[in-house]
Amino acid sequence: MSKIDVEMLLHMNAADHEISYANNSSLQKQVILKIRPIIEESITDAFKKIVPICMKVADLGCSSGPNTFMAIWHIIDIVHEICQQEQLKLPEFEVLLNDLPENDFNFVFKLFPTKSLHFVHSSYGIHWLSKVPVGLKENKGNIYMARSSPPSVFKAYADQFQKDFTNFLSLRSEEIMPQGGMVLTCVGRKNPNPSKEDYGWEPLSKSLLDLVAEGVVKEADVDSFNIPHYTPCKEEIAEIVKREGSFDMKRLQVFKVNDSAVVSREEQLHNQDLDFNVYLEMGKKTANIMRAVSEPLLCSHFGDAIMDNLFTRLATHFADGHSNLKFDKVITIVVSLTKKGNSL
Numbered sequence: 001m002s003k004i005d006v007e008m009l010l011h012m013n014a015a016d017h018e019i020s021y022a023n024n025s026s027l028q029k030q031v032i033l034k035i036r037p038i039i040e041e042s043i044t045d046a047f048k049k050i051v052p053i054c055m056k057v058a059d060l061g062c063s064s065g066p067n068t069f070m071a072i073w074h075i076i077d078i079v080h081e082i083c084q085q086e087q088l089k090l091p092e093f094e095v096l097l098n099d100l101p102e103n104d105f106n107f108v109f110k111l112f113p114t115k116s117l118h119f120v121h122s123s124y125g126i127h128w129l130s131k132v133p134v135g136l137k138e139n140k141g142n143i144y145m146a147r148s149s150p151p152s153v154f155k156a157y158a159d160q161f162q163k164d165f166t167n168f169l170s171l172r173s174e175e176i177m178p179q180g181g182m183v184l185t186c187v188g189r190k191n192p193n194p195s196k197e198d199y200g201w202e203p204l205s206k207s208l209l210d211l212v213a214e215g216v217v218k219e220a221d222v223d224s225f226n227i228p229h230y231t232p233c234k235e236e237i238a239e240i241v242k243r244e245g246s247f248d249m250k251r252l253q254v255f256k257v258n259d260s261a262v263v264s265r266e267e268q269l270h271n272q273d274l275d276f277n278v279y280l281e282m283g284k285k286t287a288n289i290m291r292a293v294s295e296p297l298l299c300s301h302f303g304d305a306i307m308d309n310l311f312t313r314l315a316t317h318f319a320d321g322h323s324n325l326k327f328d329k330v331i332t333i334v335v336s337l338t339k340k341g342n343s344l
Helices: 003-009 026-034 036-050 066-086 151-175 202-213 219-223 234-244 260-269 276-302 304-320
Strands: 054-060 092-098 117-123 176-187 247-257 330-339
Touching: 026 036, 026 066, 026 117, 026 247, 026 330, 036 066, 036 117, 036 176, 036 247, 036 330, 054 066, 066 092, 066 117, 117 151, 151 176, 151 234, 202 219, 202 276, 202 304, 234 247, 234 330, 276 304
Parallel strands: 054 092, 054 117, 117 176
Antiparallel strands: 176 330, 247 330
8 A cells, every 4th residue: 555545545434423533532632631741841931931923833634523722722722821920912723634635624734834833732633654664474363563573573563663753853844933832742652662462453353253254355456455553652653853953852651541432431331240142332432433434445455345344343353352342451652842942
């Protein structure tokens, strides 16, 4: 899958229905809420140093649905509070919502003007790669990094992330004003050794292999499909930021986040004598979350005819392994950066 292919295919399920991103993104909402103090710190620092007449804010990878505006409204509230405290005139706001061309919210900017942005926010965007890494031929039976993947697969994914994240920082350094701020979150891992982690894609691989066994999907098609996604550790983030050199790192934190919809259902059912149909209901919720973010990529490779069957099987696999239903172990990394240089 080429870079152009990924740009056109990497989007969340659109519209407003059971399997849309808008209705299956409460996990992402929890991330945005969790990092509010860090965004507040970064915005306060940047605003007091620059004091703009018109504050320009970009949300990169805004996607679609109610989460799109949460971070932006929070930023505006923070600036309003600062202005009240410091008795300053409230600036005008220019808000730039940016995403890939095929996403449901497709108000797209190819590149922002030089040194024009005061603050950049990106939630759960930078872990998506610009293309599937080269060198994954040995990753047979897997669609992402897995414990059974050879070392070359982990290296290929890490190398592609290093290239993409370095390029991301370099481009943002051209667009952000000196002393401007940027807060980024991504799915991450705790262990620096990538082969020691469970990334959560194995049940989907297993579901695809079920369809191979039934003759519905070709084994070669599964072997040639890999998710353009990378789960870094904080050490990788810190190293790339330092090497690229355009930003000072103010904060780098790792935290856990859960999907409130799944967890609330688990709490309701705690200590009850459950039959398989209840677990299946929870499995379906979890499968829909994964479907909302991965279906367009899967459709492009396998066709849309198998999607309902595939995700029905995925729900069953989640129900069979009850512990896999829990979304209380999603590791998230947040990094707060300040553009180097003197404010104008």
